[in-house]
Amino acid sequence: MTVVDQMAPGARRIRGRGRAADVVSRWAFMAPAALLLLAVLAYPIFYTIQISFAELDLGTFTATEWVGWDNYLTVIEDERFWNSLEVTGIYLVLALPLQMVLGFGIAFLINAEWKGRGLIRALFIIPMVVAPVVAGGVWRMMLDPLWGLVNYWMGLVGLGPFDWLGDPKLAMITIVIIDTWRWTPFVTLIATAALLSLPRDVFEAAEIDGANWWTTFWSITLPLLVPIIAATFVVRWLGAVKMFDIALAATNGGPGRATSVINLFIYEEAFRSLKFAESAAMAVIVLVITMVLTAVFLRGTRKLEGMY
Amino acid sequence: MGQEQKRTGCLSRRALTAGLSAIATLALTSHGFAQTAAKDGGGLGTPEAPVEIRMIANEAFAKQWQTSMVPEFNKVYPNIRVKIDGVPYAELLAKSLLDVTGAKPTYDIIIADDPWIPQLARTGALLDLKKGAGQWTKPDYDWADFNASPLAAGEWEGVQYGVPLRSNMLLMFVNKALYAKAGLPAPTPSLTWAEYVAQAPKLVQDTNGDGKIDSWAVDTYFTRDSLTPTIWQTILNSNGGALLDKDNKPAFDNAEGVKALQAHIDLLKFAPPGASSHGFNESLQAFRQGQVATLFMWGSVFKGTAVDPATTTLTPDQVGIQVMPAGSRGPGAHRGIWSGAITNKSEHPQAAWALLQWLSSKEGEVWHANALGVFPARKSTLATAPEQAWLVPVYAALQQAYDTSASGQMWRPRLAKSDAVQQILADETSRAVAGQISADDALKSAAKKIERLLK
Numbered sequence: 001m002t003v004v005d006q007m008a009p010g011a012r013r014i015r016g017r018g019r020a021a022d023v024v025s026r027w028a029f030m031a032p033a034a035l036l037l038l039a040v041l042a043y044p045i046f047y048t049i050q051i052s053f054a055e056l057d058l059g060t061f062t063a064t065e066w067v068g069w070d071n072y073l074t075v076i077e078d079e080r081f082w083n084s085l086e087v088t089g090i091y092l093v094l095a096l097p098l099q100m101v102l103g104f105g106i107a108f109l110i111n112a113e114w115k116g117r118g119l120i121r122a123l124f125i126i127p128m129v130v131a132p133v134v135a136g137g138v139w140r141m142m143l144d145p146l147w148g149l150v151n152y153w154m155g156l157v158g159l160g161p162f163d164w165l166g167d168p169k170l171a172m173i174t175i176v177i178i179d180t181w182r183w184t185p186f187v188t189l190i191a192t193a194a195l196l197s198l199p200r201d202v203f204e205a206a207e208i209d210g211a212n213w214w215t216t217f218w219s220i221t222l223p224l225l226v227p228i229i230a231a232t233f234v235v236r237w238l239g240a241v242k243m244f245d246i247a248l249a250a251t252n253g254g255p256g257r258a259t260s261v262i263n264l265f266i267y268e269e270a271f272r273s274l275k276f277a278e279s280a281a282m283a284v285i286v287l288v289i290t291m292v293l294t295a296v297f298l299r300g301t302r303k304l305e306g307m308y
Numbered sequence: 309m310g311q312e313q314k315r316t317g318c319l320s321r322r323a324l325t326a327g328l329s330a331i332a333t334l335a336l337t338s339h340g341f342a343q344t345a346a347k348d349g350g351g352l353g354t355p356e357a358p359v360e361i362r363m364i365a366n367e368a369f370a371k372q373w374q375t376s377m378v379p380e381f382n383k384v385y386p387n388i389r390v391k392i393d394g395v396p397y398a399e400l401l402a403k404s405l406l407d408v409t410g411a412k413p414t415y416d417i418i419i420a421d422d423p424w425i426p427q428l429a430r431t432g433a434l435l436d437l438k439k440g441a442g443q444w445t446k447p448d449y450d451w452a453d454f455n456a457s458p459l460a461a462g463e464w465e466g467v468q469y470g471v472p473l474r475s476n477m478l479l480m481f482v483n484k485a486l487y488a489k490a491g492l493p494a495p496t497p498s499l500t501w502a503e504y505v506a507q508a509p510k511l512v513q514d515t516n517g518d519g520k521i522d523s524w525a526v527d528t529y530f531t532r533d534s535l536t537p538t539i540w541q542t543i544l545n546s547n548g549g550a551l552l553d554k555d556n557k558p559a560f561d562n563a564e565g566v567k568a569l570q571a572h573i574d575l576l577k578f579a580p581p582g583a584s585s586h587g588f589n590e591s592l593q594a595f596r597q598g599q600v601a602t603l604f605m606w607g608s609v610f611k612g613t614a615v616d617p618a619t620t621t622l623t624p625d626q627v628g629i630q631v632m633p634a635g636s637r638g639p640g641a642h643r644g645i646w647s648g649a650i651t652n653k654s655e656h657p658q659a660a661w662a663l664l665q666w667l668s669s670k671e672g673e674v675w676h677a678n679a680l681g682v683f684p685a686r687k688s689t690l691a692t693a694p695e696q697a698w699l700v701p702v703y704a705a706l707q708q709a710y711d712t713s714a715s716g717q718m719w720r721p722r723l724a725k726s727d728a729v730q731q732i733l734a735d736e737t738s739r740a741v742a743g744q745i746s747a748d749d750a751l752k753s754a755a756k757k758i759e760r761l762l763k
Contacts, residue, residue, distance in 0.1 A: 059431040061409045080735065144590065145582030146599070166530075166584035168742050254532025255584060255742030257735060271402040272534065273728035274427065 045287075052280035063277075071281035081282060083257050084265035085289075087172070091261055092240055094176045095183075100233060102180065103187025104225070110188065111195045121192070124185040132182070136249020139178045140165065168258035171251050175259050178246050183239070187232055194228040195221075230301035237297060241290050262286055351658050353387030359659045360389040364404055365419035366646070369474065369682075370394025376680060381666055388659045401427065401727060408433035408651045416654035417663065419473065422645050422719060423726035426464045430724040434469040435650040437462075441661040449665055450688075455707075457714040458685035461645035464722065470647030471668040472685035477709035478542055478642035479607040481614055482628035486523055486601035489515055495602075497630045497639060497708060501543065501571065504602075504633045508578040511601040525578035527591035528604035532738035534730045536587070538720065539604055540737060542642045544568035545718045546635030551729075552721055556762055561755035569740060569747040576741070584741055596620040604632060606644055607702065607709070611681045615698040624698050629705045631712055641709035643719040645685070685710075725761060732757045 052071055054063030075081050106124075110117050127135070142148050143164035154160040164174045198221065206216050244263035247253055253260035253268070266286070270279035353359035365373065374392045381390065393415075395403050404418045409431050420428055428434055435441055438451075451459070454472065462470025484494040490510045511525035529536040541551055541560075549564040560568075576583055580594055588605075592613050595603040598621065605613070607629065612619050614627040632640035648664040650657055666672045673684040678695040683706055690703045713719060721729050732754050740750035 058405065059409060059433070061406065146580045146594070161581060163582050163584065166582050166742070168744055171585075251585070252532050252587075254738050256532070256739035256744040258742070258744075268731060271399065273731045274402070274405065274725075275728060 048280045048283055051277050052284045054277060056277045058274065058276075067277075071277045072285070074278050075281045075285065078278075080257065080260075080265065081262075084260050084262040087257065087260055088241070088262045090172060091175060091179075091243070091259075092237070094172070095179050096233065096236060096240055098176065099180050099184050099187050099236060100229065102184045103232075104191045104229065106184065106188045107191030107195055110192055124188055126185075127182045128185050130182070132245035133249045135178060135182055136246050139174070139181075140250055143174060165251055166255055168255050171255055171258045175247055175250060178250055179240070179243060182246065183236065186239075187236060190228065190232050190235075191225075194225055198224050226307075227301070227305040230297075230304045234294065234297045234301055238290075238294065350656055352385055352662055353389075353659060355387060358387040358389055359656045360391065361416040361654075361656050361660050361663065362414055363390065363392045363417040363419065363648075363663075364395060364400070364407065364415045365392055366397050366400055366421075367394030368397065372680060377667065377676070380675060380679070381663060384666055385659075385662055388656075388662060390663060397421075404428060405431065408653075413651045413653050416651060416656055416660040418649045418651060420470060420647050420649055422461050422643055422647075423721065423723075423730070425462055425470050425647055425649065426722050426724050427726060428649065429464045429467070429469050433652050435652050435654070435657060435661075437468045437471065437650070437661070437664075439467075440652075441650065441657060444658045444661050446665060446669075449669060450686075453670065453686045453688050454668075455685055455687055455690075455710040455714070457643055457710045457719075458645045460714070461643060461719070462647035462649065470649040471664050472645045473648045473664070473667050473682075474608065474646040475683040475685040475706070476606050476608045476644040476646070477683075477706060477713065478538055478604060478632065478640075478644065479610075479705055479709060480630050480632045481595055481603040481605055481610060482630065483595065483598060483601045483622065483626060484628055485622075485626040486511060486513075486515070486598070489513065489523075490601070494628060495630065495633075497634075497705075499630075499633045501546070501633045501635055505571075505574070508575075512578055522599065524580045524583075524594075524600050526575050526602045526604070527579055527583055527586055527594040527600040528575065529587050529591065530572075530576060530579070530584050530741050531587040531590075532734055533587045534727065534734045536741075537730065537733035537737050538642045538644075540569045540572035541720075541733075542604075542632055542640040542718060543571050543635065545642075545716045546632065546637055546640035548635070548637040550717065552758075556721070556723065558755035558758050561751045565751050566747045569737060569751060572737075573741055573747060596622070598622060607706065608683055610702060611698060629701050631705060631708050637716060639708065639712050641712045641716075641718055643713045723762070728761055729758050732761065 051063050053066060053068065054071075055065040055067050056062070057064045110121055110124075130138075142150050145151050145161050145163055145166075148164075150164070151161045154162070162170060164170050202220055202224075203216065206220055211219070242263055244261055244267060247259045247261050247264050248267075251259045253264050262282070263286075266279050266282045269275045269282070350357065350359040363370075363373075370392045371394060374390075378390045378392070382388070401421070401424050404415075404420065404424070405428060407413045407415050408418060408428060413433075418428060418434070425434075438445075458472035458475045459468075461472060462468055480495070482495055487494050490507075490513055492507050492510060495504070508525040511523070512521060513523050514521055515523045529539055544551070544560060544565055547564055547568060549562075549568060550559045553559040559565075579586070580599060583590075583594075586594070591600075591603055591605060592609060594600045595605070596613050596619060603613070610629055614620060614622050614629070615624045617623075632642075634640065648667065650660045650664065654660050667676060668685070670686060670688055673686050673689040674692060676682045677684045677689060677699065681696065681699070683702070684690060687707075690707045694700060694703060720726055723729065736745075736750040736754035736757075739745045740747045745753070
């Protein structure tokens with residue numbers, strides 16, 4: 001017989017009431033935050049979903065007529081939508097691994113003992129706090145073939161001139177460079193913190209055992225960092241998939257559609273072409289794709305954590 | 309008695325009929341009045357009870373208006389307080405639209421770019437200035453004095469929703485010094501596209517003799533931007549072509565359209581390196597620094613780009629301004645008027661209309677042009693001698709551009725989906741400028757998309 005079974009019915013009732021009061025009080029504390037979250041997160045999402053299945057009357061700015069999947073069909077038939085998804089894919093494939101490798105690589109360098117590393121760490125934060133529009137504008141000036149410093153410097157070593165913003169292929173590279181300049185410090189900061197938190201005794205033991213730098217890195221540092229790398233990747237992925245401000249400021253999606261990432265395309269269709277219903281449909285599609293891929297990455301992250 | 313009674317009865321019936329007619333007329337009149345005229349909302353204010361009106365405008369000039377124009381307006385209307393909110397151009401239409409369609413709009417006055425009046429008016433949110441605000445129109449407010457082209461920018465489907473406040477036209481800026489250096493005569497308004505292109509190679513030159521090219525023939529919009537298509541559209545218009553036909557179907561997907569777009573793309577051969585990504589800022593910069601001989605640009609930036617010693621080393625005698633080169637039909641120009649409109653739900657329509665009237669009046673325009681260098685829309689203003697010398701050639705170019713644009717219908721589509729059309733054109737023509745597709749394919753693709761959009 002368990003202790004509960006041995007309890008008198010009266011005592012069980014009192015305990016039950018206590019639990020109910022506990023649940024009520026917990027919910028009472030959570031309710032304001034939950035309601036706030038519902039208002040600021042769930043409402044816009046549900047409103048977007050509602051618009052995506054309706055015709056939007058610009059006169060009243062409300063969804064008027066239910067049109068079923070019409071907006072989704074219009075979007076799917078629009079080659080510009082698929083082109084923007086492709087452009088976004090190219091950007092993510094190029095930018096994310098580059099930022100991860102550079103971020104962790106720089107963290108290793110900063111982690112080593114050398115004079116002035118504190119100053120460098122502080123300087124690294126600057127790109128993150130510069131407004132994207134300012135960053136895009138400054139880079140635009142630096143990369144201009146006529147006045148820009150970058151081509152001038154490259155010219156001194158016999159390289160170029162390059163049309164960084166006018167050449168469709170180079171324009172994507174340019175976006176990746178600007179985005180990497182902006183976000184690598186974020187990865188570096190996380191990586192630095194992770195490196196500092198690694199257990200010292202394991203490294204000391206490896207040193208006593210005569211492990212060289214590479215063996216220590218490959219067999220100890222990297223496995224210990226894998227969960228952090230995976231988590232950082234997911235966080236950065238969620239940030240990168242939303243990117244549009246750099247593209248807007250630096251290339252405005254051009255030349256042609258070379259840098260028209262999906263969020264820029266949705267923004268233009270909504271706020272410039274005033275096609276809010278179709279834009280809502282696009283936003284929902286992108287939301288679903290992002291959620292699915294994020295779930296895949298999270299699953300992968302958990303597996304890696306289990307492995308190491 | 310009987311006759312009297314009969315007469316009385318007859319009178320009563322007449323009186324009753326007349327009374328009912330009067331009531332019906334009154335009711336109908338007042339109903340009609342309610343539909344066409346707005347309440348004054350505190351009129352023009354009093355020292356004890358001033359009225360406050362709010363305006364949403366392009367941030368490029370909102371601050372200048374707040375600090376310079378509003379104090380001048382308040383000399384005439386001291387009891388109307390004006391607050392102006394500046395918004396970046398790219399967000400202005402969407403924000404204006406969201407505001408005017410709200411239950412209680414924040415703004416009384418909307419400053420709308422050329423193609424936006426139809427998009428805003430379609431929502432039913434703008435006040436008909438001639439009927440709705442007619443009761444407050446000053447007797448000396450001369451509608452007929454406006455040039456037809458800028459006034460038409462504020463009109464849609466026969467209703468006048470806006471008045472021109474900052475007029476603008478796509479014009480050709482000329483660096484006469486670079487023409488002289490190349491041994492070419494300075495261009496005149498009779499310059500044709502054929503002559504311009506023939507002279508262009510000579511304008512790509514080494515001006516300081518160091519063996520490097522340091523000056524080019526042209527810069528303008530080439531980048532992916534909704535205003536870039538206005539360049540090839542102007543070339544198309546000057547050759548007699550049109551963007552849309554009278555049924556609003558694409559009319560540019562033909563040899564004339566391809567020729568015009570190719571002419572725009574070919575300008576890159578004579579433009580500075582990297583010009584394919586140049587837009588408003590970069591092309592202004594190139595002209596300001598004396599690196600290009602011509603610039604196809606909105607005339608309103610002429611002062612800051614070409615003659616203001618604070619921003620350029622160019623001097624007024626070195627520069628010129630005129631209509632764009634002529635095609636088979638005549639010279640080119642493209643309209644870009646900022647009109648002031650009043651929201652239907654404004655609580656102070658009389659005060660709002662007082663501001664718009666003052667700023668677009670003969671006196672207001674003259675002050676606006678002389679004090680702030682803003683381009684006027686009135687024939688009478690353009691006929692006056694401006695206080696600032698640099699405005700003399702500008703007035704001549706403007707008058708010709710207004711006449712040219714009116715006769716050639718040189719403006720962006722006057723449709724509720726105008727910006728969507730412009731965005732498609734920007735997308736496709738940018739691909740052609742970047743060399744991703746041919747001019748022919750770009751226009752075919754644009755025509756297909758626009759036709760689907762306007763169906």
